[in-house]
Amino acid sequence: MKCYIGIDLGSTTTKAVLMDENYEVLGQGITNSRSNYDTAAAVAKQEARVGARLTLFGRGLGNAVTGDAMADLMEDLELSIRLEQFLEQLADLRETCKSHAEPKASGLREALDEVFGRIEAEAPGLFQRGAKRKSDFFRDIAGSRVMQIGEDVAKETGISFDTLLNTYDKSIIDVENRPPDGGLAEKFRRGLARVIERASALHLSEETVQAAMREALDVDLEEAYVVGTGYGRVTLPFPKEQIRSEILCHGLGAHVMYAKTRTVLDIGGQDTKAIQVDAEGIVENFQMNDRCAAGCGRYLGYIADEMNMGLHELGPMAMKATKSVRINSTCTVFAGAEFRDRLALGEKREDILAGLHRAIILRAMSIVSRSGGITDEFTFTGGVANNEAAVRELKKVVQENYGDMTINIDPASIYTGALGAATFARRALES
Amino acid sequence: MSAAKSPAEVVKEPSMLKQKAMIADNYDKLTRAKELGLKVSSTYVPGNLNELLMCFGILNNLPEINAIQNGMRKLSGKLIADAEKMGLSEDVCTYVKADLGHMAKGAIAPNGKPMPVPDLLLLSYTGCFTFMKWFELLRDQYGCRTVMLHVPYEGDGKATKNMRDYVVKQLKDEVIPALEEISGVKFDIDRLRENLRRSAAAEENFVWVLESAKNRPSPIDAYFGGVFYIGPIFTAFRGTDEAVEYYRLLRQEIEQRIAAGKGPVTPDGEMAAEKYRFVVEGPPNWTSFRDFWRMFYEEGAVVVASTYTKVGGVYDYDGFRHDPERPLESLADYCLGCYTNRNLPMRVDMIQHYMEAYQADGFLVNSIKSCNSFSAGQLMMMREIEKRTGKPAAFIETDLVDPRYFSPANVKNRLESYFQMIDQKRRGGAHRAA
Amino acid sequence: MAITAGIDVGTGAIKAVVFEVENGGRGEIKWLSKRTEKIRRRDQHKLAHDTFKDVVGEAGVTEGDIAYTATTGEAENLAFATGHFYSMTTHARGGVHLKPSSRAVLDIGALHGRAITVDGRGKVLGYRMTSQCASGSGQFLENIARYLGITQDEIGPLSLQADDPEKVSSICAVLAETDVINMVSRQISTSNILKGIHLSMATRLVKLLRVIKVTEGDLLLTGGLALDVGLLAALKETIADFKIDVNAFSHPDSIYAGAIGAAIWGAFRHEKLAQLGQLAKAS
Amino acid sequence: MQQVSEIIDYCQTLYEDLSFAAAREWKAAEQGRKVVGYMPVYVPRELIHAGGMLPLGILGGGEDLEVIHGDAYYQSYICRIPRSTVELAVSKRLDFVDGMLFPSICDVIRNLSGMWKLMYPELYVRYFDVPQNYKDEIGGNYYVHELQELRQGLEGICGRTISDDDIRRSIAVYNENRRLVNAVYDFRAREPWKAPSWHVYLLMRAGMILPVEAHSQLLQDYLAAAAADDQPMRDNCRVILQGMFCEQPPLNLIKSIEFAGCYIVDDDCMLVGRWLLRAVPAAGDPIANLARAFLKYSTETAAKYEPDGSRKGRYLIEAVRQRGAEGVIFAAPSFCDPALLDRPMLANALTRENIPHISFKYAENSGQMQPIREQAGTFADSIKLWSEA
Numbered sequence A: 001m002k003c004y005i006g007i008d009l010g011s012t013t014t015k016a017v018l019m020d021e022n023y024e025v026l027g028q029g030i031t032n033s034r035s036n037y038d039t040a041a042a043v044a045k046q047e048a049r050v051g052a053r054l055t056l057f058g059r060g061l062g063n064a065v066t067g068d069a070m071a072d073l074m075e076d077l078e079l080s081i082r083l084e085q086f087l088e089q090l091a092d093l094r095e096t097c098k099s100h101a102e103p104k105a106s107g108l109r110e111a112l113d114e115v116f117g118r119i120e121a122e123a124p125g126l127f128q129r130g131a132k133r134k135s136d137f138f139r140d141i142a143g144s145r146v147m148q149i150g151e152d153v154a155k156e157t158g159i160s161f162d163t164l165l166n167t168y169d170k171s172i173i174d175v176e177n178r179p180p181d182g183g184l185a186e187k188f189r190r191g192l193a194r195v196i197e198r199a200s201a202l203h204l205s206e207e208t209v210q211a212a213m214r215e216a217l218d219v220d221l222e223e224a225y226v227v228g229t230g231y232g233r234v235t236l237p238f239p240k241e242q243i244r245s246e247i248l249c250h251g252l253g254a255h256v257m258y259a260k261t262r263t264v265l266d267i268g269g270q271d272t273k274a275i276q277v278d279a280e281g282i283v284e285n286f287q288m289n290d291r292c293a294a295g296c297g298r299y300l301g302y303i304a305d306e307m308n309m310g311l312h313e314l315g316p317m318a319m320k321a322t323k324s325v326r327i328n329s330t331c332t333v334f335a336g337a338e339f340r341d342r343l344a345l346g347e348k349r350e351d352i353l354a355g356l357h358r359a360i361i362l363r364a365m366s367i368v369s370r371s372g373g374i375t376d377e378f379t380f381t382g383g384v385a386n387n388e389a390a391v392r393e394l395k396k397v398v399q400e401n402y403g404d405m406t407i408n409i410d411p412a413s414i415y416t417g418a419l420g421a422a423t424f425a426r427r428a429l430e431s
Numbered sequence B: 001m002s003a004a005k006s007p008a009e010v011v012k013e014p015s016m017l018k019q020k021a022m023i024a025d026n027y028d029k030l031t032r033a034k035e036l037g038l039k040v041s042s043t044y045v046p047g048n049l050n051e052l053l054m055c056f057g058i059l060n061n062l063p064e065i066n067a068i069q070n071g072m073r074k075l076s077g078k079l080i081a082d083a084e085k086m087g088l089s090e091d092v093c094t095y096v097k098a099d100l101g102h103m104a105k106g107a108i109a110p111n112g113k114p115m116p117v118p119d120l121l122l123l124s125y126t127g128c129f130t131f132m133k134w135f136e137l138l139r140d141q142y143g144c145r146t147v148m149l150h151v152p153y154e155g156d157g158k159a160t161k162n163m164r165d166y167v168v169k170q171l172k173d174e175v176i177p178a179l180e181e182i183s184g185v186k187f188d189i190d191r192l193r194e195n196l197r198r199s200a201a202a203e204e205n206f207v208w209v210l211e212s213a214k215n216r217p218s219p220i221d222a223y224f225g226g227v228f229y230i231g232p233i234f235t236a237f238r239g240t241d242e243a244v245e246y247y248r249l250l251r252q253e254i255e256q257r258i259a260a261g262k263g264p265v266t267p268d269g270e271m272a273a274e275k276y277r278f279v280v281e282g283p284p285n286w287t288s289f290r291d292f293w294r295m296f297y298e299e300g301a302v303v304v305a306s307t308y309t310k311v312g313g314v315y316d317y318d319g320f321r322h323d324p325e326r327p328l329e330s331l332a333d334y335c336l337g338c339y340t341n342r343n344l345p346m347r348v349d350m351i352q353h354y355m356e357a358y359q360a361d362g363f364l365v366n367s368i369k370s371c372n373s374f375s376a377g378q379l380m381m382m383r384e385i386e387k388r389t390g391k392p393a394a395f396i397e398t399d400l401v402d403p404r405y406f407s408p409a410n411v412k413n414r415l416e417s418y419f420q421m422i423d424q425k426r427r428g429g430a431h432r433a434a
Numbered sequence C: 001m002a003i004t005a006g007i008d009v010g011t012g013a014i015k016a017v018v019f020e021v022e023n024g025g026r027g028e029i030k031w032l033s034k035r036t037e038k039i040r041r042r043d044q045h046k047l048a049h050d051t052f053k054d055v056v057g058e059a060g061v062t063e064g065d066i067a068y069t070a071t072t073g074e075a076e077n078l079a080f081a082t083g084h085f086y087s088m089t090t091h092a093r094g095g096v097h098l099k100p101s102s103r104a105v106l107d108i109g110a111l112h113g114r115a116i117t118v119d120g121r122g123k124v125l126g127y128r129m130t131s132q133c134a135s136g137s138g139q140f141l142e143n144i145a146r147y148l149g150i151t152q153d154e155i156g157p158l159s160l161q162a163d164d165p166e167k168v169s170s171i172c173a174v175l176a177e178t179d180v181i182n183m184v185s186r187q188i189s190t191s192n193i194l195k196g197i198h199l200s201m202a203t204r205l206v207k208l209l210r211v212i213k214v215t216e217g218d219l220l221l222t223g224g225l226a227l228d229v230g231l232l233a234a235l236k237e238t239i240a241d242f243k244i245d246v247n248a249f250s251h252p253d254s255i256y257a258g259a260i261g262a263a264i265w266g267a268f269r270h271e272k273l274a275q276l277g278q279l280a281k282a283s
Numbered sequence D: 001m002q003q004v005s006e007i008i009d010y011c012q013t014l015y016e017d018l019s020f021a022a023a024r025e026w027k028a029a030e031q032g033r034k035v036v037g038y039m040p041v042y043v044p045r046e047l048i049h050a051g052g053m054l055p056l057g058i059l060g061g062g063e064d065l066e067v068i069h070g071d072a073y074y075q076s077y078i079c080r081i082p083r084s085t086v087e088l089a090v091s092k093r094l095d096f097v098d099g100m101l102f103p104s105i106c107d108v109i110r111n112l113s114g115m116w117k118l119m120y121p122e123l124y125v126r127y128f129d130v131p132q133n134y135k136d137e138i139g140g141n142y143y144v145h146e147l148q149e150l151r152q153g154l155e156g157i158c159g160r161t162i163s164d165d166d167i168r169r170s171i172a173v174y175n176e177n178r179r180l181v182n183a184v185y186d187f188r189a190r191e192p193w194k195a196p197s198w199h200v201y202l203l204m205r206a207g208m209i210l211p212v213e214a215h216s217q218l219l220q221d222y223l224a225a226a227a228a229d230d231q232p233m234r235d236n237c238r239v240i241l242q243g244m245f246c247e248q249p250p251l252n253l254i255k256s257i258e259f260a261g262c263y264i265v266d267d268d269c270m271l272v273g274r275w276l277l278r279a280v281p282a283a284g285d286p287i288a289n290l291a292r293a294f295l296k297y298s299t300e301t302a303a304k305y306e307p308d309g310s311r312k313g314r315y316l317i318e319a320v321r322q323r324g325a326e327g328v329i330f331a332a333p334s335f336c337d338p339a340l341l342d343r344p345m346l347a348n349a350l351t352r353e354n355i356p357h358i359s360f361k362y363a364e365n366s367g368q369m370q371p372i373r374e375q376a377g378t379f380a381d382s383i384k385l386w387s388e389a
């Protein structure tokens, strides 16, 4: 079947959306952006293909069954496949680390084996339904586990922790930048094998399930057209006519999600954009911030680092605030300093955090206002839309300044740009 | 046909050669003023009184033009740094800093010789407060005589009798006596009339040139090319025979281009087929002038009208001409009517008119960090134009002569997105129509 | 003769010294003890007090023996202080004490850079601080080091080994992470990255010097980053590039310059107040 | 007698009130009352007052206003006051204002007048130009005409003629206010420890909102209360603050400078109250008197042309002498062309007289005071440590 792919090469994450001829999204994929754009794009695309196969598989079964049990099976299957991918990359990392291990450092290879052995052993637990992972990216999961387990192993074996980490630091970049291995079918089959007995809950025979899987894997996902966009778009591995500006893609993507949207705000890792679109999703106006971390996702990331907190913990903590402490510094670094000042003055963490969230939203709102303000409906996209405290502040500020507005936030909003790009790809072959 | 020629192959048209010679000759005279026994006055482009200065045989030196020259020759970055070392803030107009830096470095003209110390600072200040501070700063350095002509702002969008009387009174009681004293020449109003007559003749053809952009394809680029076309009329040549001749030549050339159905000449030869027509507000960037222009002509974007070509006098919009019958009054009206001396609603009306009369596809603001006179309020102007014309607008930010504020990647990103947006709109429009 | 203490409360660290000063700083100045304490997200004020106690103890005197306790840096109103002097006042004096021939002092701390011109007696003649943007500050370098996985002490020596420094335009201290990851992936060596950053910082700092018209003579680096030999080397190169006749130095005790200056000015002020009979009032 | 703290608290409430409740109340108290807003520096408030209207000084949004819409109107490299002023308007905080005057101060304010015209086509909006030529028969004539035009415009707002007698009376009222304003400044210069600068600032700021009569009363009360207030004198140096004639500094900036060891003995905030240096003659042709006062004895500032090059900066040197200041702090709003272009000339003039000076920039919402304290503190240190040496 003909597929249309949109790739959004962001500063922080790379996203891919795979679409069929009927403008239906089959799969979405995301990975952390890295120095090698080709690889980032290839990984995201591969992830989107995984999603697409799962969708096809679900469709194959879908005629027969629906409901919670079905959803559970799909989730289990997906996790199982992720586990497969994880184990494969982990093995690669282990080998790479060992090859980088200084021969002089005796015992280092053994220690590495020990570390990776333990991670491998706990891996299935990480990919359980409801399990907490630091993030879904290999780099983050592996990194945090190596840190923790490495510390224990270092103590036990007397190998220096620094040496261990240095070896890891050197290797992760290599591993990350290796293009993904194509053998998807094999991973699907192995993945399915692990969860197949659960199919019984659906009163389906193993045979039906296996057949559906075979069918899903057999479909030829032909890449009819690819459109690339995003921060890295100048370096995208595509010819010029296959590249669209991220502004147009975000505008169109938001329009595809919410046909009535007129104003789009995207807060990504390193830039913030405000876009006005017309009833057809055509961009009428836009504004972007310059290369300053104030007012984009990295601002929160930096503050999280400063506080030794995880990014995903910021929002929930700020939600506990009873008031919001005003943060005056524009510069992210000085805001960090101000944060510590305020703490020293006895302000509560959550209240200051609320202030920081307000600060980032205010800065974004000034970009919105430069692009022409907010016209109903308003759509909020980008990574920061995942942060509940940021969303709360946004809603407040919008209410205070523009009155009642419909505010759309899609759980998949991070894919907005890629969705727009995929739509462009589909359209390119329409006329 | 659209293949760009290498610059070496590009034919210089006679008008270009003529202008080059005029400029070179003027710098030659300026740098030899002392030996020729000529007096020199520094003054500004907007509201300059060239015809009046000519009556006294005083040479006209324009610090803005020197700043532009240094900008285009990529010298300004250094000069600005020098001026900042002298205590000027990084926030202020870079023309001022390029000029003061230039002065500190011996004020070397493009011909390699030092510019003379002016005998007079003629502060005819219209459309911008910074001019006033600028000459105060120069006066502080040169310690030379300064005479001010205060031109009131058209706050309500029109010149009142009170304003005109005030300017004329200053011309009579302040400016002319000072010029007489400096030059030792008695003022002769008939001489002024003669000069004004020549101005008006050149202005007639100049307006014709600007309006030629109404053709499709436009034979000129009224912004990037326009800055060359305004040269003689805005600077030390208005009122001279040379200027009259220049505009006659230019008009001939453009008539030929129209007949041949050709687009504008660019530094790389003929431009790509006309794809977009724009009206541009704001001065250009000088330090990356060529690169900036290239971003347009490579995409087939041509500017059909610009407000920058009105800073040194608005001749097309309401038909102003220097008038030998009312010599001092018409000088006053000229000063009062310069583009940035008109209030914002008036500027918006003008742009709207250009958008419509020149059938533009869009409106582009090149907002200049240096220049509050132009820039403060441009965002609102932009939205007002969008509202009135329904055409999309875009906003880019650069600077005049400070290379630090021209970010090619940024500007290109913006322009590309903008061009794509117009394309998408066109296609969308077709989509809807179908 | 008076025993005085100087405490420099910074964003990154607390620095404290105890001195025995003769004649308000015009005579002999004897160093009794010194101490640095990294703040590491602890309470600045409490830490300052503890450090003060420790450094006094190490000097072999008691708090009662201290004639004047002067603070500098970010703590204008610490309860145990006699008086406060502002950073540029103290770094200037401290700089001249450490290297008497200095006529300019460049203090590079965690968040700000400060360029100061000074006369032979440590009097501040002119100064300028960096702006509201933290690109090119100590914090910036600290972040980079974190991304590169190296310690602060390693930065300088590594930078010295650079053979082909990477060109780094002024980049945001926060977004630098991506740029650095980019460079790493382009196989640029850590040394060349660090040197590139050092050169970019040096350019900003030399511009600061230029603004306050430092064109010749000896320049002492103070503050935490003075210990960074890579930055010092980069500064020297940049100074040469800018064709100004300035000799840049560092001193092993450069990080104490603020505290030293505070202690000496404290002695000066003590003497003056004694003359004016206002001692009781000031303490 | 009122306490200093009561007076200052009252002023502070006025200062913090971003919706101008006091002016709204004044307007609502009587049918037909009108309010005319004006931007900083100088407008002849006497004419507004003569029409029975309230002149309302609009000095931006200060540090507490969250600017959401204002950035849609201004690029990042334009100072802050116009954007926060637009914010005040867009958020309907100025909806009770019946007319707006934009004085001739710089291109930004000038263009703001046009923006106002575009936004509120029905409102009386005037760019109020003043002559930069100070000869009676040239600039004077022109200015008399401008004043007449303004008078007519104002008559249109208040719906009645503004007679010469009305203006004469108003001139007298403002003469009294000027006297008291100057008295407060003199008092602070004499005993700065009794009149902290932020008190004086808030007092003057109140004069932008209150009816002039009420403000005069307030000043009188303050003078009495402050004189009686026994405050210890601190070991501070004495400085003049220069450059704050338009966009206002955050209150914390003024506090920080004092905290860092500087008594502020003069400044150029809210010049409108001290623009005319002497009492305007109440007898005779009032318009001609106002015009003459402007030409012959108005204060100097960056927005005005100095025809005599040798006198550039003289006024500042004289102020230093008169106020017994030990140095000058140039504090200019970021991106403020007039202040920043004037500064090098003034600084050179001070240097020639061996008067120490420093400079920094601020914005009305600057939050980081530490660098300001450090710079002002170092300045104070160097004066303290070395002045007698």
Ligand SMILES: Nc1ncnc2c1ncn2[C@@H]1O[C@H](COP(=O)(O)OP(=O)(O)O)[C@@H](O)[C@H]1O
Binding pocket: A009, A010, A011, A012, A013, A014, A033, A231, A267, A268, A269, A270, A271, A296, A297, A298, A299, A300, A301, A311, A312, A315, A382, A383, A384, A386, A387, A414
């Ligand atoms: N769960 C979350 N909570 C808070 N912030 C998040 C979360 N997930 C992502 N982000 C923010 O989103 C940013 C990445 O957004 P993204 O749209 O992927 O950026 P880009 O398109 O520039 O790569 C990160 O910098 C981070 O701050």
Ligand SMILES: Nc1ncnc2c1ncn2[C@@H]1O[C@H](COP(=O)(O)OP(=O)(O)O)[C@@H](O)[C@H]1O
Binding pocket: C009, C010, C011, C012, C013, C073, C108, C109, C110, C111, C112, C138, C139, C142, C152, C153, C155, C156, C222, C223, C224, C225, C227, C228, C255
């Ligand atoms: N040995 C070292 N090499 C390089 N940088 C150092 C070293 N020691 C401290 N620093 C840096 O110096 C900075 C602190 O300097 P300091 O002058 O104490 O600043 P502050 O006074 O602002 O706290 C920190 O950013 C730290 O990274």
Ligand code: SF4
Binding pocket: A291, A292, A293, A294, A330, A331, A332, A333, A334, C132, C133, C134, C135, C171, C172, C173, C174, C175
């Ligand atoms: S102001 Fe701060 S956040 Fe912005 S570029 Fe500078 S260092 Fe980065």
Ligand code: SF4
Binding pocket: B093, B094, B095, B096, B127, B128, B129, B130, B131, B370, B371, B372, B373, B374, B400
């Ligand atoms: S501010 Fe603008 S108009 Fe004024 S001198 Fe500068 S560039 Fe020219």
Ligand code: SF4
Binding pocket: D079, D080, D081, D082, D105, D106, D107, D108, D109, D246, D247, D333, D335, D336, D337, D338, D339
């Ligand atoms: S602060 Fe300065 S630039 Fe801004 S409006 Fe006021 S005078 Fe003009």
